[in-house]
Amino acid sequence: MKGSDTKENLNFKILELNEQGTVTVADSISYLTDEFRKDKQLIISRIELALKMTKDLQAKETTKHNHEIYISDIAGMNKNIDSLKNLTPDNLRGYENMNKDDVLAVIVRCHYSLQLPGTTSPVEETFDFYISPDGTKCYGKTRAK
Numbered sequence: 001m002k003g004s005d006t007k008e009n010l011n012f013k014i015l016e017l018n019e020q021g022t023v024t025v026a027d028s029i030s031y032l033t034d035e036f037r038k039d040k041q042l043i044i045s046r047i048e049l050a051l052k053m054t055k056d057l058q059a060k061e062t063t064k065h066n067h068e069i070y071i072s073d074i075a076g077m078n079k080n081i082d083s084l085k086n087l088t089p090d091n092l093r094g095y096e097n098m099n100k101d102d103v104l105a106v107i108v109r110c111h112y113s114l115q116l117p118g119t120t121s122p123v124e125e126t127f128d129f130y131i132s133p134d135g136t137k138c139y140g141k142t143r144a145k
Helices: 025-060 064-085
Strands: 013-024 103-114 123-131 138-143
Touching (some): 013 025, 013 123
């Protein structure tokens, strides 16, 4: 069949297939919390930089009116930083009633070869697939390290 890359003409072969581990509710919560902290810290760092620049400008300002504007801006930035530092993750909804040891996904590593159309030698790849515990769904894949 010309121009078609169906599985029949790719000569797909599994060379090795094994379970690498699982992803539990606790793993998922930990990952989401870490990502939340990283994102939050990035925003805090940007506001802190703006705060420093505003303080530098304030120190050079001589008019009372502009000086008061800087004081207001600095107070607002400090309030935002304090608010962000106290912010807790809001992306954990749905985990409240789950057991932390419940398995959400099984990680299966697959090393395979396939013959791409128009090539003479097969290509080998290794990916980790994230499969539902019952084996009916694939949530995603990542290239194995």
